[in-house]
Amino acid sequence: MKSITIDGSQRESVGKKATKALRNAGQVPCVLYGGDKPVHFSAAELSFSKLIYTPSAHTVVINLEGGETFKAVLQDIQFHPVTDGILHVDFYQLFDHKEIALDIPVHFVGNSRGVKNGGILRRNNRKLRVKALPENLPDFIEVDITPLKIGDKIYVSEIANEKYTFLHTDNTVVCSIKTSRTAVAEVDDDEEEGTAAAPEATTEA
Helix, strand or coil: CCEEEEEEEECCCCCHHHHHHHHHCCEEEEEEECCCCCEEEEEEHHHHHHHHCCCCCCEEEEEECCCCEEEEEEEEEEECCCCCCEEEEEEEECCCCCCEEEEEEEEEECCCHHHHCCCEEECCCCEEEEEECHHHCCCCEEEECCCCCCCCEEEHHHHCECCEEECCCCCCEEEEEECCCCCCCCCCHHHHHHHHHCCCCCCCC
16 A cells, blocks of 8 residues: 655644644644554644545555654544634554554446446445555555446455455445446347357258
8 A cells, every 4th residue: 555654743732722823833733543652743734635635545654753653544534614624633553463444445447338238337335444454455446347237236255355354244235237217228248149140940842
């Protein structure tokens, strides 16, 4: 999984007054959980753009003044209801030997046969939760919809991967092709070939 670096400064005061002063200065108050104790720090709001506005998942390297470095993942983020400015960010610390659960975006690729015939692609799950060691976390999960016909579905069990474990039941539907008013009847390739190869009937005099 790709990583994004965020440079920050450890916070000595975590009160409301200090937090407001940080936000007024263009800084975002943050907390890193998962270690021996929470780590309070702040970072420039602009440094979060690549982490938030992306179609893929990322890990984060937090560099604090003084030389402390932590590996983490984004756990929660709060936005201002009016301005959409970032109010607060929570991170969870990663350890190389410890598995972590994370929501991973699903990328659908290919041109579905069912969609070509007027069906509608339904993305039942745009993200899937997986559990893995940090080094095995994927940026995204790719699902090829090319072979799907109208009425077909892809289940979690069909996209299993040895590097990570899905935290969903095997019969969880990832996507499906639904029929529509404009859909046309499909004929299997095997049926088409069988029809073309059928000999004509003959009669003897």
